[in-house]
Each structure stands twice: as structure tokens, then as C-alpha cells.
Amino acid sequence: MADDALFEFLHMEIVAHVYKEQATREDIDKERVTCVSTLEAMGFRVGQGLIERFTKDCPTFKDDLDVMKFLCKDFWSTVFKKQIDNLRTNHQGTYVLQDNKFALLTQFSSGKQYLEEAPKYLAFSCGLIRGALSNLGLESVVTAEVSLMPSCKFQVVIQKL
Amino acid sequence: MADDALFEFLHMEIVAHVYKEQATREDIDKERVTCVSTLEAMGFRVGQGLIERFTKDCPTFKDDLDVMKFLCKDFWSTVFKKQIDNLRTNHQGTYVLQDNKFALLTQFSSGKQYLEEAPKYLAFSCGLIRGALSNLGLESVVTAEVSLMPSCKFQVVIQKL
Numbered sequence: 651m652a653d654d655a656l657f658e659f660l661h662m663e664i665v666a667h668v669y670k671e672q673a674t675r676e677d678i679d680k681e682r683v684t685c686v687s688t689l690e691a692m693g694f695r696v697g698q699g700l701i702e703r704f705t706k707d708c709p710t711f712k713d714d715l716d717v718m719k720f721l722c723k724d725f726w727s728t729v730f731k732k733q734i735d736n737l738r739t740n741h742q743g744t745y746v747l748q749d750n751k752f753a754l755l756t757q758f759s760s761g762k763q764y765l766e767e768a769p770k771y772l773a774f775s776c777g778l779i780r781g782a783l784s785n786l787g788l789e790s791v792v793t794a795e796v797s798l799m800p801s802c803k804f805q806v807v808i809q810k811l
Numbered sequence: 812m813a814d815d816a817l818f819e820f821l822h823m824e825i826v827a828h829v830y831k832e833q834a835t836r837e838d839i840d841k842e843r844v845t846c847v848s849t850l851e852a853m854g855f856r857v858g859q860g861l862i863e864r865f866t867k868d869c870p871t872f873k874d875d876l877d878v879m880k881f882l883c884k885d886f887w888s889t890v891f892k893k894q895i896d897n898l899r900t901n902h903q904g905t906y907v908l909q910d911n912k913f914a915l916l917t918q919f920s921s922g923k924q925y926l927e928e929a930p931k932y933l934a935f936s937c938g939l940i941r942g943a944l945s946n947l948g949l950e951s952v953v954t955a956e957v958s959l960m961p962s963c964k965f966q967v968v969i970q971k972l
Contacts, residue, residue: 655860655861655864656818656857656861656889656890657817657818657821659856659857659860659861660818660821660822660825660853660857661821663825663853663856663857664821664824664825664828667825667828667829667849667853668828671832688828692821692824692828695820695824696817696820696821696824699816699820700816700817700820703816728817729817
């Protein structure tokens with residue numbers, strides 16, 4: 651419990667810092683885009699680094715679905731202390747990962763009250779997924795959607811080369 | 812192992828981000844002070860948050876030394892995955908915490924080559940200690956010193972009110 655607290659607190663600090671820093675120098679609209687991409691980029695690099703360690707002793711994956719399953723179980727458990735609750739796919743490169751109690755949203759009160767704050771707290775994790783997949787040879791576009799806190803859906807669209 | 816990697820990678824990203832961001836707008840000298848204090852302040856808040864969780868079910872501490880021991884053992888183990896190797900005190904409010912293999916310095920090659928980079932990577936942790944102590948009722952000044960990587964000494968001077 652104290653372990654995930656470290657990550658959660660650190661993550662909150664980063665989000666707060668990135669937004670505060672931008673607020674001092676840019677206009678509002680531009681700010682929003684930049685902050686999200688800054689956080690996404692940080693997540694990307696962390697995801698790349700982590701997956702390298704995680705998969706060091708792993709057998710190779712047999713297909714994309716296999717990679718996604720690993721991400722939903724092992725990777726997610728280590729980072730967010732629980733597995734993804736539901737993984738769906740259209741078998742054409744689109745995956746939806748649903749976490750019913752996403753760690754980085756649990757500090758908020760449940761419901762719809764802080765819904766517009768949510769994207770701030772999801773950008774890093776989108777990058778994390780994209781970075782992890784990238785290092786496993788899958789380029790992707792990752793977006794997140796919250797309709798009721800603290801549940802969250804990540805949509806991963808694999809880019810065919 | 813993958814757990815501490817998350818913290819280490821995230822910490823590296825923060826340091827890199829804070830320095831990069833400042834480099835784009837300030838002159839060099841001012842930059843340095845600001846970056847260190849930004850990181851220290853982030854550490855302070857994370858330290859405050861963490862200690863609150865850690866000590867929730869703890870008995871009260873009988874004196875300052877007792878607090879420091881808790882910090883060196885339980886707190887350090889959770890955050891940095893090992894205990895402080897050596898704790899010394901002059902019994903007048905000054906404590907020296909020595910970590911012979913400080914987690915946030917292990918990515919560097921050992922020795923003196925990157926010594927001048929070290930302060931960047933210690934500011935957050937100084938804040939972490941100061942924040943934890945502050946929440947336990949002890950105001951302090953915390954500084955860090957590296958003479959040979961990856962070993963590190965933190966000096967804590969308790970401020971008597």
C-alpha cells in the first residue's frame with residue numbers, strides 16, 4: 651500500500667508541476683495541448699524503460715493479443731497494483747482495456763463531479779502503454795476515456811506498418 | 812525489482828523535465844537554484860504524504876532519535892528498497908544518514924566521473940526526508956553529499972523551535 655502511494659504521490663506532483671509551469675507562460679488553449687503531450691511523452695519513456703526490465707526473462711509473444719494480455723496482467727499489476735478488469739478487441743488491431751478502479755483516479759471522489767479533471771491524470775498512463783507497446787515492436791495510438799470515476803477505459807489502436 | 816524501476820524512471824523523468832523546462836527560459840545560474848528548489852519542494856510534499864500513510868498504525872515515537880531510526884529503516888526500505896547503512900548523530904540535533912548504494916544514483920557509473928551531476932538527483936530525496944520529518948513535528952534542514960557514487964550521505968539538522 652505504501653508502495654503504490656509513492657507512485658501516486660509522485661504522479662500527482664508531476665501533473666501539478668507540468669500544469670503550473672505552463673500556466674505561467676502560455677495562453678490557456680495552447681497550454682492544455684502542451685501539458686498533455688508533455689505528460690504523455692514522460693509516460694512513453696517510462697513505459698519503454700519498464701517493459702525492457704519486465705520482459706527480460708520472458709518468452710517471446712506469439713501475437714499482438716498475447717502482448718496485450720501480458721500488458722493487462724503482469725505490467726498493469728506491477729505499475730497499478732491490480733490487473734485490467736476487462737480486455738476487448740475487434741481482432742483488427744483495436745483493443746479496449748477497462749480498469750474499474752484505476753489507481754490514479756482513486757483519490758478523486760467517485761462520480762461525475764471532477765470528470766473534466768480526468769484527462770490530466772490519464773495522459774501519463776496513455777504514454778506508458780504506448781511506450782511499452784512500442785518497445786515490443788507495436789506502434790499504437792492510445793486514448794483514454796472516463797465516464798464515471800474511478801473507472802477508466804483505454805483504447806489502443808495498433809498501427810499497421 | 813520492477814517496482815523500484817517505476818520510481819527510478821519516474822524520478823529521472825522529473826529531473827530531466829525540470830531542468831529542460833528551466834533551460835528554455837532562465838539564465839544558467841538562476842536556473843540551478845530554481846531547479847533544485849523545485850525538486851526539493853516536490854520531494855517535500857511526497858514525503859509528507861507518504862509518512863502520513865506509513866505512520867497511520869504506528870505507536871508514537873519516544874524521541875527524535877526514534878523518529879530517525881524509523882526513517883532509516885521502514886521509510887527508507889519502502890521508498891528505496893533498502894535500509895540506510897549507517898546512522899550517526901552528535902546527540903544535539905544533527906544526524907548523518909549514509910546509504911552506500913543509493914537507489915537514485917545506481918544508474919550512474921561508479922566513481923567520480925559524474926559527480927557534478929549528483930546534486931540534481933539528490934534534491935528530491937532531501938525534500939522527501941524534510942517532508943517526512945516535518946509531518947512528524949520536526950522542522951529540519953537536509954543536505955546531501957556524494958564523494959563516491961553510488962554512495963551518499965544525507966545530513967539532517969533538526970531546528971529547535
